[in-house]
Amino acid sequence: MDTKVLLELLCNGNGVSGYEHNLQDAIKSAFNRYTNDIKVDKLGNIIAFKKGVSNSDNIRIMLAAHIDEIGLMVKDIEENGFIRFTNIGGIDPRTILGQEVIVHGKEDLFGVIGSKPPHLQEASEHDKAIKMEDMIIDIGYSKEKVHSLINIGDTITIRRSLTNLQGSRVTAKALDDRAGVAVIYETMKELNKMKHEADVYFVSTVQEEVGMAGAIVSTFGINPDIGIAVDVGFGATPELSKSDSLELGKGPGITLGGNIHPGLRKKLTEVAAEYNIPFQMEITPGLTGTDARAMIMTKEGIPSLVLSIPLRYMHTSVEVVDMVDIKHSAKLLAFFIASISNENLEGLLCY
Template sequence: MESKKFLELLCNSNGVSGYEDNLKNIIIDNFKTYCDDIEVDKLGNIIGLKKGASAENNPKIMLAAHMDEIGLMVKDIEENGFLRFTNIGGIDPRTILGQEVIVHGKKDLFGVIGSKPPHLQDEEERDKAITIEDMIIDVGFPKDKLEKFISVGDTITINRRLLNLKNDRMAGKALDDRAGIVSLLECLKELHKTNHEPDVYVVATVQEEVGMAGAFTSSYKINPDIGIAVDVGFGTTPELNNSNSIELGKGAGITLGGNIHPTLREKLICIANEYNISHQLEITPGATGTDARAMQITREGIPSLVISIPLRYMHTSVEVVDIVDIKNTGKLLAFFINAISNENLEGLLCY
């Protein structure tokens, strides 16, 4: 499937952390063409295997991108029919007030997020930041009718369709990290043209936004020689400087930091330069907050890398990416994999 169409299908679907089931068939249908084997594990991770050229003893490389998205959950149904809710994953309350939402119960219901009008707030209230506890969701039903469709614990997502902007840019919800899923497909397409030596495991992980559970379990199962997390990085906007952001349209960010294997990172940069693949450097001195953290400390430790797709307005419903960055990320992954063999693996994994 063409990258934009695949991304559109993913982002227009709903899959809050722990509830990613709606995405399963879309991902499997696109991965299976290029994989020798594909499975869904007990936690819900989708694990595709593209076997290397040799019959056995191939290096194992795991590529992980998470398919879950941040969202909301019903925590109470008030007598007047309004819903109280909480967050799943990191949500800035300032970004959700006034948004249209979908409540995913026995039947999907549209609603809106509202709060006390500013006209009726006293001076003290106007000076305070609004919180999720101050907000309600209005679906238009009284409680007795609402309870036929909605229960405490039902998930809620922002009602947002992926939007095409100018200059190969796209905006919408859940691009963190469904852009990464698309880059895995682009990598598989590139690898399909080559005789790569490593066995490549492409993993669409679950529950990254609430603790990276999917990456922990899938890494333990696969036990790869090299783990690579493909996630998103903070795209440059006017209020950010170059030291803590990466530019859209200039390629993936290759992460440097204490959690990144230095020799593998040098090899990745070398490959990008050798094949003239656009890339940037991203500085993350501590834990990356990505699936790489889970991979790195699984079993006896897995040498890990992070590749970040530039993304603006992270954890909002109007995240923005450049489709060319996504394609170049897939290309970089494929060229790196083709450069790994049994002959050079041990040297690359040494410090």
């Protein structure tokens, strides 16, 4: 399957944190061709294993990209059939007013998010953002009909399909972090052309947006020698400073900061330079906010890296990435994995 086709399939799907099982079949079907074994653990993480060529005790490298997306959840049904809702994961209420949504009840139901018209607002309300608790979802049915199709706790996603922008850029919901899943899929295909000593575990993690539970348990089970979180970074837009953002189309961001293993980060930049793969530096002095946070604190601690795909408008329904960055990210990861051996691992991990 073409990587962009997989990305479109995943972004158009429904997989709010805790409900990622809706995407399992698509991921397993795609990963199956390029790996030796696939399993789904008790929390729902999809773990695809690719065997290395070494006959000795193999190095274990784990790539993690989270499959869950932010979304909404039904919390009440009004007398007139309107649906009250809350958020799952970090959502700015200002980005959802007026959006079309799909309520995932007994069947998928189209609706719209509305609120009090500006004409009827008090003067004191004009300069204030509308709170989520003051919004409703209207699917057009009576209370009785709504109750027959929808339960409290049903999830809701923004109705949006992946769309091509100009050039090699695309816009969609849930590119955070299904773009990362696309990267690890493309990395599988690149590694299929190479020899690598390390055993590689490609993990589509769950529940990253609500506490990284998937990465915690999958890292504990795999106990890798090296962990790499593949996630998204803040794509450059006019209001962002260069030091806080990444340019689209100029390669992935290699994260530099306190949570990142310095020896592995240095090796990753050397590999990028050796194979003329463009990259940028992403400065994250504290917590990375990615699955790497879970990796570094698992068992005795896993030496970890973060590779970030530049992404604009994070945590909205119109996130934007450049497919060129996905290709460059995969090439960099594949060559990095191929460069790791039993002979050089200890030196790389030494402080």
